[in-house]
Amino acid sequence: MMDAGTNAESAxxxxxxxxxxxxxxxxxxxxxxMGEAETESILRSLQVKLTExxxxxxxxxxxxxxxxxxxxxxxxxxxxxxxxxxSKLSRAALETLSIVAYRQPVTAPEIEAIxxxxxxxxxxxxxxxGLITEAGKKNAPGRPNLYTTTQDxxxxxxxxxxADLPPIEQLPNPEPVTEASVTDGVTDMVxxxx
Amino acid sequence: xxxxxxSRASASAGVRSALLPPDMPQVVLAAFEGPLDLLLQLIxxxxxxxxxxxxxxxxxxxxxxxxxxETLNLAIAGEYLVMAATLxxxxxxxxxxxxxSVTEEEGYDPRAELIERLQEYDRYLETSVLLxxxxxxxxxxxxxxxxxxxxxxxxxxxxxxASPMLLFRALQRLLTEAGLDDKPVTTIxxxxxxxLRMKMAEIIRRLHTAGKQGIQFETLFDLPCPRHDxxxxxxxxxxxxxxxxxxxxxxxxxxxxxxxxETMG
Numbered sequence: 001m002m003d004a005g006t007n008a009e010s011a012x013x014x015x016x017x018x019x020x021x022x023x024x025x026x027x028x029x030x031x032x033x034m035g036e037a038e039t040e041s042i043l044r045s046l047q048v049k050l051t052e053x054x055x056x057x058x059x060x061x062x063x064x065x066x067x068x069x070x071x072x073x074x075x076x077x078x079x080x081x082x083x084x085x086x087s088k089l090s091r092a093a094l095e096t097l098s099i100v101a102y103r104q105p106v107t108a109p110e111i112e113a114i115x116x117x118x119x120x121x122x123x124x125x126x127x128x129x130g131l132i133t134e135a136g137k138k139n140a141p142g143r144p145n146l147y148t149t150t151q152d153x154x155x156x157x158x159x160x161x162x163a164d165l166p167p168i169e170q171l172p173n174p175e176p177v178t179e180a181s182v183t184d185g186v187t188d189m190v191x192x193x194x
Numbered sequence: 195x196x197x198x199x200x201s202r203a204s205a206s207a208g209v210r211s212a213l214l215p216p217d218m219p220q221v222v223l224a225a226f227e228g229p230l231d232l233l234l235q236l237i238x239x240x241x242x243x244x245x246x247x248x249x250x251x252x253x254x255x256x257x258x259x260x261x262x263x264e265t266l267n268l269a270i271a272g273e274y275l276v277m278a279a280t281l282x283x284x285x286x287x288x289x290x291x292x293x294x295s296v297t298e299e300e301g302y303d304p305r306a307e308l309i310e311r312l313q314e315y316d317r318y319l320e321t322s323v324l325l326x327x328x329x330x331x332x333x334x335x336x337x338x339x340x341x342x343x344x345x346x347x348x349x350x351x352x353x354x355x356a357s358p359m360l361l362f363r364a365l366q367r368l369l370t371e372a373g374l375d376d377k378p379v380t381t382i383x384x385x386x387x388x389x390l391r392m393k394m395a396e397i398i399r400r401l402h403t404a405g406k407q408g409i410q411f412e413t414l415f416d417l418p419c420p421r422h423d424x425x426x427x428x429x430x431x432x433x434x435x436x437x438x439x440x441x442x443x444x445x446x447x448x449x450x451x452x453x454x455x456e457t458m459g
Contacts, residue, residue, distance in 0.1 A: 020338055060335075067337060075334035082336065088329060091322065092227055098321035114315055117228035117273050157325055158332040166324070168317060 008032055009042050009049075022065025022155065063154040064161060096122045097131060097153065102168055105135045105146035123147070131156060229277035230315045232259060237312070244312045247305055249288055253281040284308060388423065393430035401440055401455035411442070411451035 002008060011032055015023060029039040043066055047059040058071050070078050089097070096119060099111050111119045126132045130152040137143040154161065226232040236255050237244060257278060263270055287304035303309075388396075401409055415427050431453070434440045444451045 017338075058335075070336040072331065072334035075336070078336045088333070089326075094322035094325050094329075095227060095318055098318040098325060101321070102318070114311075114318065115228055116230040116277070116311075116315070117271065156332065157328040158335070159328070165321065 008034065008039075009046050012039075012042060012046060016059070016066060016068045019067065022063045022067040024065045028066065060158070061160050062158060063151045090122070090125075092117075092122045093125055096126060097149065100126075100132050100147055101149050101153070101162060101165060104148040105138075106148075107138050107140075107144040107146055109144055228271075229274045230312060231319075232256065232274070233277065234312060234316060234319070244316065245309055247309070249281070249285050249305060253285045256281055280308065388426055390426055390429055390433065393426050394434055397427075397430055397434060397453075398439060398455065401453060404455075406454070408443075408452040408454040411453055414453070 002011070012028060015028060015031060025036055025040055025043070028043070029036045032039060043059065043061075050057055050059055056071055056074050057068050060067055060069050062069075092115075095115055096111055099114055100106055103110065108119045108123055111123075123132070127134075130150055132147045132153065133150050135146045135148040138146050149162070153159075154164075159165070226235070233252070233256060234244075236252055236259070237247060240248070240251065240255075242248060260270060260274055260278060263274075284304045292302065397414060400414070411431075414431065415424055431440070431442075435442060439456055441454050441456050442451055443454070
């Protein structure tokens, strides 16, 4: 597939540069006409190389795909040029998202039962920001809507998949994110943002 | 809401009420996400375990916190009062001697259900703290913005992936782009300007004039125009498509949509 003067790693760099969203491994492999395992090892080595050469960019495994991102140390410069993204989420929103993330698909009344307060306003905000989505109706009285988290949810928190969240049983004794406790997306993010 | 009126006179914002129990921990009022949150903060402030709540003290402190919220003129949601009632009920159950039948049951604890709820809520609370951390880190990382379509309808819907939510958002976007939400506060709403039938006739006329060249979808909307007109024009196009009076084509996703009159026979 590669002609003289081109190499797979640089080709991947090009693909990731033009993509405006995380690119799934299989898509990259398909374009390069290479195996997924081989493609992934090139991605990993590109990731290391970017760090080693002190690039302003980093390669993240996020929301189920691969995506180039700026390094957090340079946030101050990028922030000056771009308008800040949407406001931070409220505590109520974060609590609700935690519940949806672990209990999905889940209904608003179920969330209300756990939090002990009304969920209507928060749910609307989360739907509008695309962090949760409707996923059918529960076969229960009133047929309430079921909600799940979205790819944007993973992306917003720098996760690769829901598996990045700590297992719920371990929660009573939570420690701040450590490299050992999570995988990929967040690990990438935390490691590379140090 | 007139809950524990008596404390109103004795406490003002920022000042500890003389009526509060002397052992009342300092908790930041008005920063609660609900009764469970308030309860958890009291438990933490007292340095006790969720599984071993000193129900009498906690109930007193909880009620005192509500009283304080009231003196600060904070609206106390009904959920807080439900929890107050629950606490009082548990408290009285623990003070009363148990009927013999219950005493025989090993490990009976009137607090059990509350403890379970608190533990569950607490778990999600911990996750939400973690999510807050991740949000912080993630906000310092920027990504290349997704490619902007030059099309007026920058909706990237792949086949079989359209959902009511996506369509709704596309319509919202179109309406927002039209700047129609910036209407002055006082506005005169004229009577219905154009009927669906009239709009359909107008579109057919315009398509007929355009002939084989066709007309671009968006030119049928004379923006800026009232929201009503956008909706009518859109309905008219759908209706004509349904009647087989016009055809729509698009070469590539993201390209302009072209409309042609369907020449019959």
